[in-house]
Amino acid sequence: MRVHEILIRMVLLFTFFLTAGCSSEKARGESGMKNVTKKIEKKENHKYTNHLIDESSPYLLQHAHNPVDWYPWGKKALEKAEKEDKPIFLSIGYSACHWCHVMERESFENEGVAGILNESFVSIKVDREQRPDLDQIYMAATTAMTGSGGWPMSVFLTPDLKPFFAGTYFPLHDGYGRPGFLTLIRKIAEAYKNERRNIERYSNDFVSRMRVAYAATGEKAQLDKQIIEKAVQGIMGNYEPVHGGFGRAPKFPHPTDLSFLMKEYYAGKNKNILEAVEHTLKRMAKGGIYDQIGGGFHRYSVDTRWLVPHFEKMLYDNALLAVTYSEAFQLTGDEFYKKIVRETLDFMLREMHHENGGFYSALDADSKGKEGRFYVWKKSEIDLLLGGRSDLFCKYYNITERGNFENETNIPNIDSSSEKFPTRSEMDAKQFDQIIDDARKILFDTRSKRVRPFTDDKILTSWNGLAISGLARGYQVTRDEKYRTAALGTARFIKDSLYRNEKLIHSYHEGRVSDGIFLEDYAYLTAGLIDLYETVHDYEWIELASKLAGDAIEYFSDEAGNFYLAPAAQ
Structure with a gap:
């Protein structure tokens, strides 16, 4: 039975998953260096x-030399599970996920774990x-089973792809009243034999209950302003x-929610909404979540303070936030927002831009095996680099x-306290900003030499569709020609390289492309092309x-007007 036949109704809003991250349990170089990915021998x-x-x-290749006998999702693995009548261990993650790396080091590189998985399961990495x-689909199942979700996602399936146990990150050994992964797979293997x-x-x-929960009602609803009002009330009800x-x-930044609220403010002039949006945008851009x-x-x-991030940088976050901060500048005229737009788009162009026009997916959270190591500083390092300017810089940046x-x-x-410091320093604003900018450049150049x-x-x-939107909207507020040029180059790259036989290709890496078509490609690229x-x-x-x-209507919708993530036959 195909996965879309099992849980085809599990269509969740894209924006929900744009705000989910690594499990809560637990480019080019900065000076113009060529961006080099760690190659897998x-x-x-x-x-x-x-x-x-x-x-x-690249994420799957990172696991290509694990002792676990991983398979990619596909006919070979699914037929093996059915033929050998073994349960499937499905592990889903992504290359920039810190806890995915932790679970790999602890469990997937462990020969004892591998021995059990290889004997009793068919292991699939996605x-x-x-x-x-x-x-x-399987995040919906994990959330329904456990009440939460994240990555790495760990799901155990019957050979006909029905989930019976799920979780996220598991440590190798038992602790804090929880089973470790080693204990877990032993017990599941035993249960599958004895409690089949x-x-x-x-x-x-x-699966029956999930089908009911995600089934379309077939009822028609009238579009009216109450839908917008309820959405605003729901979002503002969670405002901190x-x-x-x-x-x-x-x-999480919630850029689409913030953009929605700005549009509601423009229509209704509710000052409480604008105050919430501006406070959020400024606290994020001044916090540690912003580089x-x-x-x-x-x-x-x-x-809660936006201080300590999970350090991975994702293309889609930065593309969406470039749009949001562009809209904030258009709405308020505050030059601070334009500054963040420039710095965010410049980061994307410097570190995530492929020479042929497209944008890479992500930068990892870790370097040299430590999360955030590339981005953090000891005060002694800064004192050595900045000399007499260090005291001012360190007080300003805490x-x-x-x-x-x-x-x-x-x-x-x-x-x-930082915001009051320029006044207390008895410098004019221009002089103060120049000292800070010069110091940032020194740290930036030094950081570029790190691993x-x-x-x-x-x-x-x-995600490149989102990048086109970010660049186009950034150009509209800055009039910086490089953003317009990059938006056009990205659109041209997709049309020339990722649009074949009048269908969009989802993924491209080193000249190789993925199979299958997906609704998100058509939705995000269409929006990006409109902005362009x-x-x-x-x-x-x-x-x-x-x-x-x-084409999206033809490929992904049914007669009742429902849209699906991918064609049922895929």
Whole structure:
């Protein structure tokens, strides 16, 4: 039975998954260096080589020499599970995910774990960015089973692909009242042998309940302003007024929610909405979630203050936030927002831009095996680099001997005391800004010599559609020609290289492309091309957008008007 036949109704809003991150449990170089991805050796100098070795995904290739006998998702693995009557261990993650790396080091490189998995399971590894349909389907199942979700996602399936146990990150050994992964797979293997009927009964019942939960009602609803009003009430009901943002830690940027609220303010002039949006945007851009030295946003903050991020940088976060901050400038005229737009787009062009026009997917959280190592500083390092200017810089960015992160290191950030410091320093604003900018450049150049985080250099059509929007909207507020040129170059790259036989290719890496078509590519690229047309006024792009929108209806919708992540037969 195909996965889309099992859980085809599990269509979740894209924006929900744009705000989910690494499990809560637990490019080019900065000076113009060529962006180099860590290559996976295919020669015989590894003890183990599994079925991932010929894949195009950098994330899958990272696992190609695990002792676990990984398979990519596909006919070979699914037929093996059915023929050998073994349960499937499905592990879904992505290359920039810190806890995915931790679980690999602890469990997937462990020969004891591998022995059990290889004997009792068929192990399948999936890059969530290459297979957004599988990711969203099994994330829905994981969330339904456990009440939460994240990556790495760990799901155990019957041979006919029905989930019966799920979780996220598991440590190797037991602790804190929880089973470790080693204990877990032993118990699941034993249960599958001895309690097979109960497992099948549970999985059948679970899938039936999920089908009901995600089934379309068939009822028609009238579109009216109450839908907008309820959405605004729901978002604002989660507003956190002290530090901005929505909900408790971990905090995500929610760029689409912020853009929606700005449009509601423009229509209704509710000052409470604008105050919430501006407070959130400024606290994020001054916090540690924003790279104060090199520009660009990290994935999310683990605390309420936006101070300590998970350090991965994703293309889609930065593209969406470039749009949001552009809209904030258009709405308020505040030059601070334009500054963040420039720095964010400059980061994307410097570190995530492929020479042929597309954009890479992500920068890892880790370097040299440590999360955030590339981005954090000891005060003594800064004192040595800046000399007499260090005191001013450190006070402004809250750099101390104790540090605000691990091992007495610091994440530069600006708080309310920082904002008063220029006045207390008895300098005029221009002089103060120049000293800070010069100091940032010194740290930036020094940082560029460190070991860089891994770059996931696959190119995704969907996320590049978002990048086109970010660049086009950035050009509209800055009039910087390089953003317009990059938006056009990206659109041209996709049309020439990722649009074949009048269908969009989802993923491209080193000349190789993925199979299958996905709704998100058509949706995000169509939106990006509309933004591009409104920037360059070339009918080529609005005509392509119209064609893609029509194709999306043909490929992904049914007669009742429901849209699906991928075609049912795929």
